[in-house]
Amino acid sequence: MNCRSRRCPRIVCGIVAAVGEIDVQLCRNMLARIKHRGPDDTGEIRRGNVWLGHQRLSIMDVDGGSQPMTDTEEKTYLVANGEIYNHRHIREDLGHELFETGSDSEAALHALIVDGPVGLARLRGMFALAFMTADGEFLVARDSLGVKPLYWVRRDDVTLFASELRAFEPADRPLVESFPPGHCWTPNGGLVRFADAVPARVRPARRAEQPGVWDEALVKSVREAVVTAVENRMMSDVGIGVFLSGGLDSAIVAAVAAEYAKRHDQPLPTFAVGAPGSSDLAAARVVAEYLGTEHHEIVMTKEAAQAALPKAVRAIEHYDPSLVRSSVPNLLLAEYAAKRVHAVLTGEGADELFAGYSYYHEAPFTDPDALQAELVRTVEELHHLNLQRCDRTTMAFGMEARVPFLDRDVIELALSIPPEHKMLAPGRVEKQLLRDAFEGWVPDEILNRGKEQFGDGSGAKDVLEAAVRTSPDLPEGISLRSDEEAGFYSIWHSSFEGIRPETTLGHFATT
Structure with missing residues (x-):
C-alpha cells in the first residue's frame, strides 16, 4: 500500500483508526460507513494492537496513490485526510532524498519520523491523521482549527477514531466525543495541545490610535x-x-x-x-x-x-x-x-x-x-x-x-x-x-x-x-429554541440516536 509515484495526489478521504484490543471487522464496518468520503479505494493495515484504515478518492495516480502510506523500509505508516500546504518547505528542510512521492501527506509522514510528535508543529494546513510504527507506537492529531473532522471513543479495551459520527457502532455512540482541534493523542502521553486556533501572541489586539482610520500599509497587508x-x-x-x-x-x-x-x-x-x-x-x-x-x-x-x-x-x-x-x-x-x-x-x-x-x-x-x-x-x-x-x-x-x-x-x-x-x-x-x-x-x-x-x-x-412547522415529540431532557430546530433535531436524532447533542454542537448544545 505504499504511495510510490512521484505524481501522488493530495488525498480527499476519510480515516478510521484503532488502538488496543482490535476487532478488525468492527473497524472495517466503521470504514465502510464513510465510504462516500473516498469511494474509489479502501486501504487498511494492522500492526500489533494498532489498525489504520483509509477511504480514498482517486484524483490522479490511481495505481500509486493509496494509503496507508509508508516509508521505504516499511517501519512507519500514516493515514491522513486533508492537505499540508507547506509540504514543499518541509521537503526542503528535511531533505528531498527522504521523499519518494509528490504527495503532501508524505511531508507529514517524514515530519513525524524525524521529529516525533514535535513534528506536528511543522504542518500548516487542514488535516486529521493517524500515524503508527511497526513496533506499535501510535499517534493521532487534528489541525489547529478543526477544519478536518475527527471523533473518538475511549473504551477500556480500545480507543477508536473516525472522520464522521456515522462511522461508530450504535453501542459506542454514547461515548463519542469530538477530538479537540490542535491536539495530538498517544496511548502513553495522552492528550497534548500542539497548536492554538488563535495564537496567544495576537490576543489581545493592540488598540487603535485613530479608530477606523487605517493606512495603505494595513490595507496592503490584508490583501497580500x-x-x-x-x-x-x-x-x-x-x-x-x-x-x-x-x-x-x-x-x-x-x-x-x-x-x-x-x-x-x-x-x-x-x-x-x-x-x-x-x-x-x-x-x-x-x-x-x-x-x-x-x-x-x-x-x-x-x-x-x-x-x-x-x-x-x-x-x-x-x-x-x-x-x-x-x-x-x-x-x-x-x-x-x-x-x-x-x-x-x-x-x-x-x-x-x-x-x-x-x-x-x-x-x-x-x-x-x-x-x-x-x-x-x-x-x-x-x-x-x-x-x-x-x-x-x-x-x-x-x-x-x-x-x-x-x-x-x-x-x-x-x-x-x-x-x-x-x-x-x-x-x-x-x-x-x-x-x-x-x-x-x-x-x-x-x-x-x-x-x-x-x-x-x-x-x-x-x-x-414551512417544512417543519409542527414541533415533534422530543426525548426527555431536550429543550430547543424553536419548532424549526425541533424538526431538524428530530431528523438528526433518528439517524444518530445515542450521540450526545454536545458532541456535534459543542458550546451551543441545549439540554
Whole structure:
C-alpha cells in the first residue's frame, strides 16, 4: 500500500483508526460507513494492537496513490485526510532524498519520523491523521482549527477514531466525543495541545490610535495575506472551482482565484445556488460576468429543497437551524459541482475575522475588548458549526472544500488588527477594511452589498421553516429554541440516536 509515484495526489478521504484490543471487522464496518468520503479505494493495515484504515478518492495516480502510506523500509505508516500546504518547505528542510512521492501527506509522514510528535508543529494546513510504527507506537492529531473532522471513543479495551459520527457502532455512540482541534493523542502521553486556533501572541489586539482610520500599509497587508492564502490553495493537478454565493467573501476568493487561473492559462468554474429569483443567484451572476469565469447556476425549487432537507441534516450530522438552512443549498450545489471538479474554494471565516455578522455590532460587543474576545471565541468554535457544514456537504460527494480565509497567516493578521477598526461608524459598513483591500477586484455593487445569511439569500430559509412547522415529540431532557430546530433535531436524532447533542454542537448544545 505504499504511495510510490512521484505524481501522488493530495488525498480527499476519510480515516478510521484503532488502538488496543482490535476487532478488525468492527473497524472495517466503521470504514465502510464513510465510504462516500473516498469511494474509489479502501486501504487498511494492522500492526500489533494498532489498525489504520483509509477511504480514498482517486484524483490522479490511481495505481500509486493509496494509503496507508509508508516509508521505504516499511517501519512507519500514516493515514491522513486533508492537505499540508507547506509540504514543499518541509521537503526542503528535511531533505528531498527522504521523499519518494509528490504527495503532501508524505511531508507529514517524514515530519513525524524525524521529529516525533514535535513534528506536528511543522504542518500548516487542514488535516486529521493517524500515524503508527511497526513496533506499535501510535499517534493521532487534528489541525489547529478543526477544519478536518475527527471523533473518538475511549473504551477500556480500545480507543477508536473516525472522520464522521456515522462511522461508530450504535453501542459506542454514547461515548463519542469530538477530538479537540490542535491536539495530538498517544496511548502513553495522552492528550497534548500542539497548536492554538488563535495564537496567544495576537490576543489581545493592540488598540487603535485613530479608530477606523487605517493606512495603505494595513490595507496592503490584508490583501497580500488573502491573495497568498487563495493561491496556495489553487496549487493542484486537478480541477478547482469556487462556491460563489454572491456575497463579498466568496467574491474576493473568486477574484483572486480568477487572476491565478488566468496567469496559469486554466479555467475557473464558479458555482451558485438559489431559489428562482433569489438575490444570491443574481449577485453571483454579476461577479462571474465581471471576472469571466465558467459559471454554473443551480436553481433550487421548493420541492428540491424539501427533499434535500433530511439528506442535509444527515450529511452535516447537525441540527442547528442556521447551519441546516445553509446546508440544504450547499448540498445541492456540491452534488452538482462534484461532477465537474474535485475541490472548491469557499469564503468561510471572513465574517468571524472581520466582524461581518450583525450581532457583532450590538451590545455588549460595541466595546472593543468584548468584540475582540467574541471574534476569538467564534473562530475557536468554527469546527462545531460552519466548518462542519463546509466539510460534510462537499465530502458527501467526495469533493474537498478549501477555506483560504482560515489560513494561519490570515488569522494571525486579522486578529492582530485593532478591534476598533472592525466596528461600525458613520460612513463605514461591516468589514470595511476588507472591502477597501479589494476595491477594484470585484464589482462595486458587490463590494457595497450588505451582509445576508446564505440560507436567507439563497431562499432556503422560508422553504425550510414551512417544512417543519409542527414541533415533534422530543426525548426527555431536550429543550430547543424553536419548532424549526425541533424538526431538524428530530431528523438528526433518528439517524444518530445515542450521540450526545454536545458532541456535534459543542458550546451551543441545549439540554
